Amino acid sequence: MANAVLAIAHAAKSFGGVQVLKDISLSVAKGDVLALIGPSGSGKSTLLRCATLLETLDGGTLRYDDIAVVEDGVYAPKEVLHAVKSRFGLVFQNFNLFPHLSVMQNITLAQTAVLHRSREEAAGTAWELLCKMGLADRADAYPCELSGGQQQRVSIARALAMNPGILFFDEPTSALDPELTGEILKVIRGLAAEHMTMVIVTHEIGFARNVADRVIFMAGGVIVEEGRPGDVIDNPRSDRTRAFLANLDRK
Amino acid sequence: MHFWPMVLALAKGLLTSTEIFALTLLFSLPLGLIIALGRMSKVGFVRQIFRIYISIMRGTPLMLQLFFFYFGPYYVFGIRLNKLSLFGVDYRFISVIIGFSLNYAAYFAEIYRAGIESIPVGQHEAAFVLGLTKPQTFLRIILPQVVKRIVPPVTNEVITLVKDTSLAFALSVMEMFTMAKMEAAAHTTMVPFIVAGVFYYVFNFAVAWSMERVEKSLNYYR
Numbered sequence: 001m002a003n004a005v006l007a008i009a010h011a012a013k014s015f016g017g018v019q020v021l022k023d024i025s026l027s028v029a030k031g032d033v034l035a036l037i038g039p040s041g042s043g044k045s046t047l048l049r050c051a052t053l054l055e056t057l058d059g060g061t062l063r064y065d066d067i068a069v070v071e072d073g074v075y076a077p078k079e080v081l082h083a084v085k086s087r088f089g090l091v092f093q094n095f096n097l098f099p100h101l102s103v104m105q106n107i108t109l110a111q112t113a114v115l116h117r118s119r120e121e122a123a124g125t126a127w128e129l130l131c132k133m134g135l136a137d138r139a140d141a142y143p144c145e146l147s148g149g150q151q152q153r154v155s156i157a158r159a160l161a162m163n164p165g166i167l168f169f170d171e172p173t174s175a176l177d178p179e180l181t182g183e184i185l186k187v188i189r190g191l192a193a194e195h196m197t198m199v200i201v202t203h204e205i206g207f208a209r210n211v212a213d214r215v216i217f218m219a220g221g222v223i224v225e226e227g228r229p230g231d232v233i234d235n236p237r238s239d240r241t242r243a244f245l246a247n248l249d250r251k
Numbered sequence: 252m253h254f255w256p257m258v259l260a261l262a263k264g265l266l267t268s269t270e271i272f273a274l275t276l277l278f279s280l281p282l283g284l285i286i287a288l289g290r291m292s293k294v295g296f297v298r299q300i301f302r303i304y305i306s307i308m309r310g311t312p313l314m315l316q317l318f319f320f321y322f323g324p325y326y327v328f329g330i331r332l333n334k335l336s337l338f339g340v341d342y343r344f345i346s347v348i349i350g351f352s353l354n355y356a357a358y359f360a361e362i363y364r365a366g367i368e369s370i371p372v373g374q375h376e377a378a379f380v381l382g383l384t385k386p387q388t389f390l391r392i393i394l395p396q397v398v399k400r401i402v403p404p405v406t407n408e409v410i411t412l413v414k415d416t417s418l419a420f421a422l423s424v425m426e427m428f429t430m431a432k433m434e435a436a437a438h439t440t441m442v443p444f445i446v447a448g449v450f451y452y453v454f455n456f457a458v459a460w461s462m463e464r465v466e467k468s469l470n471y472y473r
């Protein structure tokens with residue numbers, strides 16, 4: 001997979017002797033939307049955190065396009081690790097907006113500080129994204145003045161402003177009231193329609209089915225099943241997948 | 252009546268007290284940040300040094316520390332500094348400023364550290380993924396939020412400092428409390444102490460009022 005946006009091979013990660021990721025391999029092509037599903041504790045967040053350098057892999061390979069981040073468990077030099085951060089974005093479950101900055105400043109800060117865009121250019125990008133997110137009238141608000149759904153839309157805009165090649169979502173709707181999840185799913189669907197490359201960890205199986213090109217079911221630190229949503233979700237081959245899905249249906 | 256000359260003498264003392272107060276804040280507020288960062292260093296040895304520094308500064312009386320900085324150079328090293336004066340300021344006053352600054356910096360350091368550690372790890376993570384460097388993250392994300400959180404405990408220390416300036420009487424620096432003692436002894440009256448008390452109170456009232464304004468000005472976010 002030479003031209004995959006993201007390629008992970010044989011990724012391994014332990015926490016205090018407990019192996020949380022065991023030989024995980026996956027790749028995401030440009031424009032692909034991958035949904036990661038699986039029971040609690042299966043290692044989904046850990047996988048995203050390793051991919052975004054928030055955790056370090058114990059072994060395996062991690063590449064973004066042509067940039068080798070980890071090669072057989074060996075990390076690239078600091079400069080490479082810093083530079084590769086411009087290739088991806090991460091949307092957190094609990095938003096992690098900067099509370100002391102306005103919505104506009106949340107979106108412009110990294111553009112000016114990291115990408116060295118001019119204030120005008122950064123504000124222009126932010127403005128465009130805010131309009132797209134339906135938040136043009138909240139540019140001067142502070143995060144504490146927004147609903148959870150609005151905060152999550154700002155955090156998506158903040159990530160998109162950096163023009164990432166791939167965007168990771170870790171349960172982007174889990175911290176939201178049920179009536180607010182719809183607005184976030186709609187935004188993500190919109191991004192999928194624009195062929196944004198995305199990896200989405202979610203418990204919203206219905207959403208995974210209709211937004212994802214591919215679904216990966218993880219359990220106990222391994223990929224149990226992988227394929228098109230129609231296969232993995234509707235006709236799972238593995239008993240574990242079937243049990244997981246049946247359990248969700250009952251809830 | 253000696254009332255007005257006495258008030259004038261105390262007012263002069265108040266000026267010296269204010270100088271001790273202002274210079275101590277000027278040096279101890281930034282120094283505290285350096286000590287806090289040292290106390291949180293990844294290098295165990297560095298962390299330990301700053302931990303001991305804070306422990307000593309908080310665990311011994313400020314008055315003793317003032318004596319240490321005033322007499323120490325002579326008793327320990329045989330260096331006579333008490334005749335020394337820098338820009339017309341004698342070493343007596345300088346040692347008071349050194350003692351106060353080093354002592355208060357230790358308290359501020361612990362306040363800063365508590366503030367820095369109270370910022371959710373998600374703030375660091377969001378900044379990291381966006382590509383902000385460590386210094387950028389500290390200066391633009393963490394520190395502004397820390398400032399808001401530490402205003403109340405810093406206010407406490409600043410108010411204590413106003414009253415602590417009276418400890419400089421131990422080195423006979425002509426601050427307000429020293430003046431009050433001299434006036435009281437000279438005229439065998441309590442009035443100078445009462446007037447000094449009023450001055451201290453008004454000073455602190457102004458301090459509390461200003462800090463409340465600072466707190467309010469940071470109330471634009473949660």
Ligand SMILES: Nc1ncnc2c1ncn2[C@@H]1O[C@H](COP(=O)(O)OP(=O)(O)OP(=O)(O)O)[C@@H](O)[C@H]1O
Pocket residue numbers: 015016020038039040041042043044045046047
């Ligand atoms: N920093 C850590 N230190 C120790 N153990 C950890 C750490 N982070 C995660 N774990 C453990 O690793 C395992 C996988 O956790 P992870 O958060 O990746 O699961 P998940 O699939 O995202 O679950 P959920 O659906 O509940 O979010 C869990 O058993 C968890 O307790």
Ligand SMILES: [Mg+2]
Pocket residue numbers: 044045046170
């Ligand atoms: Mg998780």
